[in-house]
Amino acid sequence: MTSLEDDKRSAGRPRSFDRDQLIEKVMHLFWDRGYRDLSFNEIATATGLTRASLYNSFKSKEALFFEALGNYSSSTPDVLFTKVKDGEPVGPVFYQVFAHAAKLRASEEKKRGCFTVNCFAELAGDDTVVGQELANLMEEKRAVIVRLINQAVRQKELPKDTDAETTANLVMAFLSGFSLFSKGGASEKTLFSMCTSFLQQIGFQTP
Amino acid sequence: MTSLEDDKRSAGRPRSFDRDQLIEKVMHLFWDRGYRDLSFNEIATATGLTRASLYNSFKSKEALFFEALGNYSSSTPDVLFTKVKDGEPVGPVFYQVFAHAAKLRASEEKKRGCFTVNCFAELAGDDTVVGQELANLMEEKRAVIVRLINQAVRQKELPKDTDAETTANLVMAFLSGFSLFSKGGASEKTLFSMCTSFLQQIGFQTP
DNA sequence: ATTATATTATACAGGTTTGTATAAAAAAAT
DNA sequence: ATTTTTTTATACAAACCTGTATAATATAAT
Numbered sequence A, B: 001m002t003s004l005e006d007d008k009r010s011a012g013r014p015r016s017f018d019r020d021q022l023i024e025k026v027m028h029l030f031w032d033r034g035y036r037d038l039s040f041n042e043i044a045t046a047t048g049l050t051r052a053s054l055y056n057s058f059k060s061k062e063a064l065f066f067e068a069l070g071n072y073s074s075s076t077p078d079v080l081f082t083k084v085k086d087g088e089p090v091g092p093v094f095y096q097v098f099a100h101a102a103k104l105r106a107s108e109e110k111k112r113g114c115f116t117v118n119c120f121a122e123l124a125g126d127d128t129v130v131g132q133e134l135a136n137l138m139e140e141k142r143a144v145i146v147r148l149i150n151q152a153v154r155q156k157e158l159p160k161d162t163d164a165e166t167t168a169n170l171v172m173a174f175l176s177g178f179s180l181f182s183k184g185g186a187s188e189k190t191l192f193s194m195c196t197s198f199l200q201q202i203g204f205q206t207p
Numbered sequence C: 001a002t003t004a005t006a007t008t009a010t011a012c013a014g015g016t017t018t019g020t021a022t023a024a025a026a027a028a029a030t
Numbered sequence D: 001a002t003t004t005t006t007t008t009a010t011a012c013a014a015a016c017c018t019g020t021a022t023a024a025t026a027t028a029a030t
Helices: A019-033 A040-047 A051-057 A061-073 A077-083 A091-107 A115-123 A129-154 A164-183 A188-202 B019-033 B040-047 B051-057 B061-073 B077-083 B091-107 B115-123 B129-154 B164-183 B188-202
Strands: none
Touching (some): A019 A061, A061 A129, B129 B164
């Protein structure tokens, strides 16, 4: 995910900035400001680079955004979902991810919610590459959850008449709404109560 | 809510446009494009007016937005929530509102989700008048739902150990996520399944 | 018809954005 | 040390945005 083969340089003046550090900064800019409202110009100014330098390393705002999104996606609480192997209990992972998200979102000084959800909210349905890619990303996340719900049913963690698709949709909807709530400034206690209550309602045990 | 006393004119050249019609148009522009990305200039161009004319009737983009928001708020499915009297059953109203929302969101050619949710997602946490006002609006909606949940508990429609605050939060989160889902293009069937499943999970009966 | 009043047309200044183009600077390779 | 290669600095044109200011226009009131 980091830039390894990107740096197989041959000769010439070296960059004055660290690429990964730059992407991290840009991610926070998009997170704070959204996609459309943040101009290429502002990115350059805020990072202390000239537009020429930015254009040289990234061909567009879109390209920068995808890098930022990739960077975020690798550090989000729900990556745990993708690591559950068949046979392993599912409920505890849900609890872990949700509890972590509640603590994380409440601990951030600037309450910004989930970067991915924010971007999807802004760009879902847009007939652009960015909109399409965000839709794909969300569908991937949903598919992972469908798989986990089915696994939970097989493992008798959830009732066998559970509708996996609908339940997964509810999880996705919950996570989106949860993100908005945290963006609105809800306390960790509030967020945590929502998490445990929701998990119980879809049928999971909580500690 | 419509402009009545706004039109107590005395003399002078009459407007070339209908004020309410204009606000309706502007609402759709904000709905399509979001708040920040839509410029005052574009509003003027898209409505066929000059900036001078717009500035004359509305002092700012912000003012236009509030009019648009007010216009939308009066026609949204959840207005029904505010009309439930004490003693009246609550569950059927929830079902009605949710079912209507599912049908409505799926029927719109452009899938744009809920205008209010979109705006809140864009501007929640913003230290601006618009951000604050949206936060207030959402809190009002939440308060109405808290009241309804409490009423439902009193009327034995929901279990008496129901946590009204958390349940109302879950409803708000669901509605937000639901909006995002509809924006993403989910079918009416999908949306409807989510609604009935959610209502059952928080403890309501559904037809 | 004349006057008062409100709306619209037009123009301007100052700012921002994008994309490109050209020259200067810095380091690696020979 | 010279050449090659890449990054940076600077500049430009064209487009857009905002806010304001002034003149033209259209109607109600007298």
